[in-house]
Amino acid sequence: MSGGIYAALGVRRIINAYGTNTRLSGGLMPPEVMAAMAEASRACVGMHDLQAAACRAIAEATGAEAGIVTSGAAAALLLGAAACMARLDPAAMNRLPDTDGMPDEFVVVRSQRNMYDRALRAAGGRIVEVGIPDRHSGPGVRDASVGEVAEAITPRTAAVYCLAGEATEPPLADVARAAHARGVPVLVDAAAQLPPASNLRRFLAEGADLVCFSGGKAIGGPQASGILAGRRDLVSSALVQMLDLDLPEAQFVAPAEFAPLAQMRFLPHHGIGRSGKAGKEEIVGLIVALRRFVAEDPAERTARWTARLSALCDAVPRAALVPDGAKPGLPILELRFADRAIAERADAALRARTPAVHLDAGRIRRGVLAVNPIALDDADLPLLAAALRECCA
Numbered sequence: 001m002s003g004g005i006y007a008a009l010g011v012r013r014i015i016n017a018y019g020t021n022t023r024l025s026g027g028l029m030p031p032e033v034m035a036a037m038a039e040a041s042r043a044c045v046g047m048h049d050l051q052a053a054a055c056r057a058i059a060e061a062t063g064a065e066a067g068i069v070t071s072g073a074a075a076a077l078l079l080g081a082a083a084c085m086a087r088l089d090p091a092a093m094n095r096l097p098d099t100d101g102m103p104d105e106f107v108v109v110r111s112q113r114n115m116y117d118r119a120l121r122a123a124g125g126r127i128v129e130v131g132i133p134d135r136h137s138g139p140g141v142r143d144a145s146v147g148e149v150a151e152a153i154t155p156r157t158a159a160v161y162c163l164a165g166e167a168t169e170p171p172l173a174d175v176a177r178a179a180h181a182r183g184v185p186v187l188v189d190a191a192a193q194l195p196p197a198s199n200l201r202r203f204l205a206e207g208a209d210l211v212c213f214s215g216g217k218a219i220g221g222p223q224a225s226g227i228l229a230g231r232r233d234l235v236s237s238a239l240v241q242m243l244d245l246d247l248p249e250a251q252f253v254a255p256a257e258f259a260p261l262a263q264m265r266f267l268p269h270h271g272i273g274r275s276g277k278a279g280k281e282e283i284v285g286l287i288v289a290l291r292r293f294v295a296e297d298p299a300e301r302t303a304r305w306t307a308r309l310s311a312l313c314d315a316v317p318r319a320a321l322v323p324d325g326a327k328p329g330l331p332i333l334e335l336r337f338a339d340r341a342i343a344e345r346a347d348a349a350l351r352a353r354t355p356a357v358h359l360d361a362g363r364i365r366r367g368v369l370a371v372n373p374i375a376l377d378d379a380d381l382p383l384l385a386a387a388l389r390e391c392c393a
């Protein structure tokens with residue numbers, strides 16, 4: 001793809017071999033998704049009706065009772081946190097981020113703390129850490145235990161928050177059992193846990209009450225889109241805290257997909273999530289991208305990514321085509337250097353080019369740079385191969 005619009009704006013485009021990082025503008029959208037967004041931009045609809053359609057599509061793809069499209073996984077986390085605190089109480093919704101009189105604590109295993117959990121505090125929540133990530137020390141084998149999580153749950157607890165991942169401990173199913181035994185929901189950040197596509201259902205099946213995904217990562221939707229899926233009462237609460245509510249109260253009718261909203265004593269003000277609105281173009285784009293992602297045979301997706309990397313592998317020295325490890329079904333191309341300093345010099349040289357080449361630097365401590373195929377444009381492969389040959393020799 002030529003950098004037409006970006007060149008006109010004086011912005012240098014990049015070759016994104018890092019992956020779907022938000023900082024590097026996520027991934028690329030299939031033409032079908034772009035066409036759906038353009039079409040959506042040419043007619044107006046009621047946003048609650050469009051979210052009801054998204055709810056049906058997300059329920060089908062995830063097995064959840066309900067779902068909404070948000071402006072990203074971080075927005076989904078903020079809204080999910082707001083829902084766990086305020087539930088269906090409009091007075092509580094209006095108070096957020098002040099949490100007087102409502103449960104506002106999120107129990108988090110210390111090893112799962114991450115910079116995106118800021119969204120919990122942005123909603124008004126407070127983080128209560130448990131456990132010692134001792135397995136990351138030399139002799140240590142332990143992390144938090146389910147017992148420690150259970151012990152931290154009190155009447156002030158809004159939810160247990162979990163970061164989904166390959167190395168997550170304790171297992172989500174055990175945490176969910178402990179939380180549910182104490183009447184507390186579990187909110188899961190699974191923003192980047194795709195592929196495998198089966199993860200769309202897995203965390204909910206393991207007991208999550210709410211789960212968040214990025215729309216702009218492997219799903220291939222708009223960069224500013226995300227999914228919040230889970231229990232109908234909680235998703236409904238999240239939706240009403242994002243929707244614009246500039247209408248006479250009597251005119252507000254909750255779609256059947258969000259029926260629990262009929263229980264609200266009155267219509268709240270614009271909610272804590274109103275500043276993270278999702279537009280009709282993003283909602284439609286996400287629905288089309290999600291259906292497409294679910295419909296594609298995972299083996300074909302892996303084959304497509306493998307073909308992209310194989311072309312490079314043959315053209316570049318010190319390259320090895322290997323499974324990503326953390327994400328089943330994702331192949332990556334590792335470029336192995338003698339040590340970290342040499343890898344860092346190659347990385348800097350690649351980023352200094354025009355167009356700049358960004359490789360996945362997540363393994364650079366081991367002297368490894370990686371080409372992630374998800375956000376790569378096939379048309380860039382010859383340019384990328386030439387850059388790698390020059391900078392990694």
Ligand SMILES: *Cc1c(COP(=O)(O)O)cnc(C)c1O
Binds near residue numbers: 071072074075189192
């Ligand atoms: C990418 C990511 C997010 C944020 O997703 P956005 O869709 O950009 O808001 C949150 N949590 C984790 C773990 C992520 O990897």
